[in-house]
Amino acid sequence: MNLGPITIPWELIRIVVALVAILLFIVVNAGLVLVYLERKIAGFIQRRPGPYEVGPHGSLQLIVDGVKLLGKELHTPACGDKLLFWAAPILAFTPIPLLFLPMPFARNLVGLDSELGMVLILAFAGLNVLALCLAGWGSFNKWSLLGAIRSVSQAVAYEIPLLLTVLSVVLMAGTLKLSTIVEGQGTWPWQWYWLRQPLGFCVFFVCMLAETNRAPFDLPEAESELAAGFHTEYSGLGFGIFFLSEYAAMIVGSSVCVTLFLGGWQGPFLPGFIWFVAKVYALLLTMMWIRWTFPRVRFDQLLTISWRWLIPLSLLNLVATAFFMKL
Amino acid sequence: MTLWREIREAVKGLYSLAVGMKITGKEFAKPWITTRYPWKTVDNLSTYFGHVELVPGAEDPGETSCIACGICAKNCPSSAITVKAAPSVEEPAAEGEKKKKARKKPGVFLVDFSLCSLCGQCVEGCPQDALRFSRHVYWAVMDRKNLTVDLLDRLAKAGGAKAGGNAGLPDA
Numbered sequence: 184m185n186l187g188p189i190t191i192p193w194e195l196i197r198i199v200v201a202l203v204a205i206l207l208f209i210v211v212n213a214g215l216v217l218v219y220l221e222r223k224i225a226g227f228i229q230r231r232p233g234p235y236e237v238g239p240h241g242s243l244q245l246i247v248d249g250v251k252l253l254g255k256e257l258h259t260p261a262c263g264d265k266l267l268f269w270a271a272p273i274l275a276f277t278p279i280p281l282l283f284l285p286m287p288f289a290r291n292l293v294g295l296d297s298e299l300g301m302v303l304i305l306a307f308a309g310l311n312v313l314a315l316c317l318a319g320w321g322s323f324n325k326w327s328l329l330g331a332i333r334s335v336s337q338a339v340a341y342e343i344p345l346l347l348t349v350l351s352v353v354l355m356a357g358t359l360k361l362s363t364i365v366e367g368q369g370t371w372p373w374q375w376y377w378l379r380q381p382l383g384f385c386v387f388f389v390c391m392l393a394e395t396n397r398a399p400f401d402l403p404e405a406e407s408e409l410a411a412g413f414h415t416e417y418s419g420l421g422f423g424i425f426f427l428s429e430y431a432a433m434i435v436g437s438s439v440c441v442t443l444f445l446g447g448w449q450g451p452f453l454p455g456f457i458w459f460v461a462k463v464y465a466l467l468l469t470m471m472w473i474r475w476t477f478p479r480v481r482f483d484q485l486l487t488i489s490w491r492w493l494i495p496l497s498l499l500n501l502v503a504t505a506f507f508m509k510l
Numbered sequence: 511m512t513l514w515r516e517i518r519e520a521v522k523g524l525y526s527l528a529v530g531m532k533i534t535g536k537e538f539a540k541p542w543i544t545t546r547y548p549w550k551t552v553d554n555l556s557t558y559f560g561h562v563e564l565v566p567g568a569e570d571p572g573e574t575s576c577i578a579c580g581i582c583a584k585n586c587p588s589s590a591i592t593v594k595a596a597p598s599v600e601e602p603a604a605e606g607e608k609k610k611k612a613r614k615k616p617g618v619f620l621v622d623f624s625l626c627s628l629c630g631q632c633v634e635g636c637p638q639d640a641l642r643f644s645r646h647v648y649w650a651v652m653d654r655k656n657l658t659v660d661l662l663d664r665l666a667k668a669g670g671a672k673a674g675g676n677a678g679l680p681d682a
Binding site: 224227228229230231232235472473475476477492 | 520527530531537538541544
């Protein structure tokens with residue numbers, strides 16, 4: 184695009200448009216629909232209605248909650264590191280729209296169809312760990328620091344089987360480009376990669392639950408319900424951003440799982456985008472179902488699961504994949 | 511072999527996870543138990559738990575299915591129940607048939623309500639489902655001794671009275 188002395192490359196415009204669309208997608212889905220679904224599902228599983236008063240069947244509850252969070256005072260701990268304290272929520276949320284860029288939403292609906300799409304996602308997902316560190320340190324609270332240390336340890340421990348499982352799929356597909364991986368899978372469920380890598384699928388799902396501090400692995404954030412976690416000191420919008428980024432990270436994790444194992448946008452009869460969203464929501468609903476079924480895992484049990492079970496299993500998976508690829 | 515045992519335990523554990531998911535999945539579809547107060551209210555009496563009483567029999571409301579086994583008395587953590595079997599009446603055997611063992615019946619059945627904590631272990635433990643919570647509301651006494659309920663007496667008086675009510679007895 185030629186604006187006199189400046190020439191804006193077409194790819195840049197495409198990325199900016201994609202980012203805006205993705206931000207809209209995230210805010211509507213993560214902020215409004217998902218949290219509402221979570222509370223409703225939690226209610227139904229516990230034989231109660233969930234949000235019911237505000238709006239028909241409680242649908243406007245989230246908007247009201249958002250207004251409430253906005254209205255609270257933004258308090259900073261007096262002796263803490265102010266810069267790091269407020270950098271943490273921003274750092275937690277900012278990579279998320281970036282993670283959606285290489286994701287193929289439909290056949291031609293990709294923000295940045297990069298040759299290294301998978302690496303892009305894995306690299307920026309690691310920034311979440313830094314955000315946790317900064318939050319724990321900047322809070323000037325011993326127990327927040329301990330909570331942050333624990334969640335960093337958890338994230339690092341579950342990153343390894345995640346990478347190994349992704350490596351197995353990439354080895355099988357032969358490429359890091361996400362749209363090629365999706366196109367390599369067929370239209371019907373038996374042609375997707377989850378049947379060729381069943382162990383990989385299960386391990387990836389569990390790792391995704393642990394990476395997003397979700398479900399039975401939510402010790403870091405549950406501690407803030409009890410006494411301390413990395414986001415205890417945050418009020419109002421700071422907490423809101425952490426909350427939003429957690430749900431957005433859930434969507435990212437589910438999208439990656441769908442892309443790698445469940446055939447992305449492939450599906451019979453209906454257009455690709457609808458299948459993609461349907462599959463992501465199926466995974467998200469399963470994650471919520473798991474959350475309201477199982478008790479929290481103790482911290483040493485959590486690390487045991489990762490180091491003694493998931494890593495050997497994913498290594499086995501990788502070796503088996505390499506073996507069968509060679510044949 | 512320890513590895514094999516660990517793997518077996520892990521598989522059993524995974525199966526228990528699936529069972530848990532099925533339970534919550536089923537609960538999701540069941541109707542709500544809570545009441546949307548203040549738009550809907552619960553009437554106080556239908557959920558009232560009074561002392562335990564004997565369930566009137568299906569055919570004869572004056573008879574109970576209690577067999578005086580004493581499980582309720584054993585289960586009670588406060589030892590509030592006293593059960594004694596009635597002396598058995600043997601029926602004469604017919605010609606050439608074996609003697610039928612007569613079904614035990616309770617002769618004495620007392621509940622000391624001053625000790626009862628309404629835990630429900632007696633109701634849960636009864637193999638005949640012969641006990642239930644009564645709806646004996648607004649009961650106040652002046653002397654602790656008057657808090658002992660004679661359940662057989664109560665059942666006899668109740669006779670054909672409506673289920674769960676105060677058995678038509680005066681509140682005294």
